[in-house]
Amino acid sequence: MRLQYPPNVRIIEVPCTGKVDINHLLMAFEVGADGVIVVGCLEGDCHYMAGNLHAKKRVSRVKGILDRVGLGGERVGMYNLSSGMGGRFAEIVREMTEKIMELGPSPIRKATGTALKAAGEVAA
């Protein structure tokens, strides 16, 4: 398909979005991510029954936490796509990148003056 989307996106593959925990999302922000999107299967199409629905709830909770601690809940989002929707994926990544550009760098990155670190550095 040769679809183009911004190169400043780091893709982390998981077997199911149900594997994505609140702590994983918060850690991404702790190490300096400006924004995070969780892209799961279409609702009703989860091979593990409700993985994407669990992810939706968790993303919603992370939004609330980010709002309350001053980062802004709009920096995290959840999308549902099938494996045949590559075009829409590229579109979402472009949209999210534009939104983050408008919001500016994460206050965490501004406060610490560091570039995005590997998750292992913080966890250690």
Place this chain on the structure above:
Amino acid sequence: MIKAIPKPIEEIIENVKDCDKLLIAGCDGCVTVCEAGGLKEAKILASALRLYFTQGGKQAQVDDTSLTRQCEKEYLAQLSDRIDQYDAVVSLACGCGVQYLAEMYDKKVIYPGVDTCFMGVNEERGLYSERCQACGRCILAETGGICPIARCSKRMLNGPCGGSDKGKCEVSKDVPCGWELIYERLKTVGQLDRFENPTVPKDWTTSRDGGPRKIVREDLRI
């Protein structure tokens, strides 16, 4: 088990905003089961507080841990070698754990991280409901295994009252009438004759009316 819900993070921030070194102490007991205060919740709160401090330009250390149970001294002792380094501890245990932690480390500032709600059951994940009020004198044998103290909004010993309507309590249409439940249960088990003998007035001294309670089991004490 004891059921609790996480406190709003704003309330916790208000308490700890001036701290430089903070420990979030979860409890692996009841609050883990209702997903309010176990290790995972401790990590989430610690991470959220680190984000709060960092975005505000403050370099604060926020660590997390979880104790097997915070209602026992032996497990609270796990913190003895490192609690001194912290300005304060946010305990995610129930009210018992928070108090026992504060009692054991009497010079340390301890803040609660959850609101302790009641003793109840897990109807399903995320849905917990009250079943016992620990009145100290169990009458479940007389009421078909359904407690009128916990399940009747008025704690009536001889119900139902006039507020019972089609099996629901007048307090809310979402609350089943405790005495309707008791009637149906006694009917099912063939013990409806229990309704012929009114329950005698209850001795409430075993409940909170007798002040803070204590159990002394000499057969267990050394």
